[in-house]
Amino acid sequence: MLGKVLLIEDEQKLRRVLQLVLEEAGFQTKSAREGGEGITLWRSWAPDVVITDLRMQPVDGMEVLRFGTEYFPGTPCIILTAFGTVATAVDAMKLGAYDFLTKPVDHSQLIEVVQQAVVEKGKASQHRYEMVGTSPQMEEVRAEIKLLASTDSAVLIQGESGTGKELAARAIHAASSRRSGPFVRINCASIPRELLESELFGHRKGSFTGATENREGVFAAANGGVLFLDEIGDLPMELQPKLLHAVEEKEITPVGGREPKAISVKILSATNQNLEEMVRQGRFRTDLFYRLNTMVLRMPPLRERRGDVGLLARHFAAIFANELGYEPPEISDQALKMLEEYHWPGNVRELRNVMERAVLLSNGREMGDSHLPESMRFEKRVQEKAGDSSLDLIAKEQEMLLSALEQCNWNQTKAAKKLNITRSALRYRLQKYGIKRG
Numbered sequence: 242m243l244g245k246v247l248l249i250e251d252e253q254k255l256r257r258v259l260q261l262v263l264e265e266a267g268f269q270t271k272s273a274r275e276g277g278e279g280i281t282l283w284r285s286w287a288p289d290v291v292i293t294d295l296r297m298q299p300v301d302g303m304e305v306l307r308f309g310t311e312y313f314p315g316t317p318c319i320i321l322t323a324f325g326t327v328a329t330a331v332d333a334m335k336l337g338a339y340d341f342l343t344k345p346v347d348h349s350q351l352i353e354v355v356q357q358a359v360v361e362k363g364k365a366s367q368h369r370y371e372m373v374g375t376s377p378q379m380e381e382v383r384a385e386i387k388l389l390a391s392t393d394s395a396v397l398i399q400g401e402s403g404t405g406k407e408l409a410a411r412a413i414h415a416a417s418s419r420r421s422g423p424f425v426r427i428n429c430a431s432i433p434r435e436l437l438e439s440e441l442f443g444h445r446k447g448s449f450t451g452a453t454e455n456r457e458g459v460f461a462a463a464n465g466g467v468l469f470l471d472e473i474g475d476l477p478m479e480l481q482p483k484l485l486h487a488v489e490e491k492e493i494t495p496v497g498g499r500e501p502k503a504i505s506v507k508i509l510s511a512t513n514q515n516l517e518e519m520v521r522q523g524r525f526r527t528d529l530f531y532r533l534n535t536m537v538l539r540m541p542p543l544r545e546r547r548g549d550v551g552l553l554a555r556h557f558a559a560i561f562a563n564e565l566g567y568e569p570p571e572i573s574d575q576a577l578k579m580l581e582e583y584h585w586p587g588n589v590r591e592l593r594n595v596m597e598r599a600v601l602l603s604n605g606r607e608m609g610d611s612h613l614p615e616s617m618r619f620e621k622r623v624q625e626k627a628g629d630s631s632l633d634l635i636a637k638e639q640e641m642l643l644s645a646l647e648q649c650n651w652n653q654t655k656a657a658k659k660l661n662i663t664r665s666a667l668r669y670r671l672q673k674y675g676i677k678r679g
């Protein structure tokens with residue numbers, strides 16, 4: 242099987258035809274009639290590639306894309322555009338859509354784009370969930386992950402921002418007996434309060450305005466697998482009793498439903514807030530806290546394991562260089578020293594961002610301390626300084642990208658060919674520089 246493709250399209254005939262074309266080409270497919278159904282399938286089926294129409298009711302393609310960039314950033318999402326939605330398609334590209342296809346869809350182009358996207362997905366996930374680090378602290382984390390994965394108890398993952406809490410959650414799933422079941426993540430901080438209950442537990446048709454269909458929540462989607470409640474400190478007080486019930490009784494009742502449904506999920510939750518303190522202040526329920534807190538994994542801040550900095554820096558440098566089509570760059574001794582001495586308030590995520598920038602600035606040559614953010618040199622607030630010597634180079638590159646895109650009428654596949662870089666390298670640069678049509 243070449244890969245799993247999810248097709249979201251409200252027009253029945255087109256949906257059938259495209260599905261057939263994809264299946265004949267060897268892809269495994271599933272389809273949905275609108276965005277809400279599509280999102281549910283995306284969560285439970287974890288496709289390699291998603292193709293979505295834009296104009297759909299009640300949930301449109303932009304909503305699907307927004308969901309994807311939040312929860313499945315490594316899964317390419319291709320947009321179908323009809324005459325009249327081109328402007329929206331451009332917005333979609335800006336939001337991180339992989340590519341777009343105009344209707345009527347050219348079947349061979351469809352196959353070509355989907356094939357490319359599947360390759361892309363493979364590359365993206367190769368390094369994505371690798372946990373790098375050989376410090377004693379990381380060895381301990383690895384050992385704890387094994388232990389925590391061997392039981393069905395809930396685990397609370399604590400740690401500062403950017404320490405790898407989500408990565409650890411995925412590692413627990415991968416090490417558990419539920420590894421072939423779904424891993425479903427929900428970010429309690431990014432979902433509007435009034436939608437969160439339905440997102441968690443699902444809803445019955447007609448239970449509130451806008452509930453035009455029955456819908457599954459994340460508990461149901463995670464059945465047989467792992468549910469990761471991210472930013473649990475942001476779960477509103479009024480939903481906490483219902484979550485407690487779900488965790489204790491292993492059953493859920495959708496909004497507007499009467500019959501509880503049994504579910505089997507391992508619950509992981511994460512926060513960078515101090516839950517104990519929140520409990521003391523009456524902002525988090527004690528009973529729920531003790532439920533989620535049965536087992537705790539603490540992700541150590543990067544400054545407490547500086548021995549891992551060099552390894553992580555090389556790891557990220559290799560990933561970003563690869564995206565740009567370069568060999569992994571050498572890192573100068575001086576730059577390495579600076580990286581190791583820095584205090585990393587944003588932890589591994591900050592290091593990742595610093596390396597992304599440095600790879601771009603060093604442009605395939607040795608990475609030196611001049612490619613690191615100015616702020617690191619003074620150990621002051623993280624504040625990037627304009628006026629870098631590489632600025633001219635960047636301007637030149639932007640000019641080249643723009644001219645190629647204009648010559649190809651903003652078709653990214655063609656422009657990439659013209660520039661003799663990969664499609665992902667082009668997309669990466671456009672995102673980087675915020676280049677968009679118009």
Ligand SMILES: Nc1ncnc2c1ncn2[C@@H]1O[C@H](COP(=O)(O)OP(=O)(O)OP(=O)(O)O)[C@@H](O)[C@H]1O
Binds near residue numbers: 372373400404589593
């Ligand atoms: N040990 C590690 N090896 C490789 N990559 C890592 C490691 N730890 C974290 N990362 C990467 O750093 C980034 C941040 O990690 P992650 O999202 O898991 O952190 P987090 O603790 O959930 O952060 P936040 O509190 O901001 O949500 C991700 O890109 C992740 O892949």
Ligand SMILES: [Mg+2]
Binds near residue numbers: 406
């Ligand atoms: Mg996180």
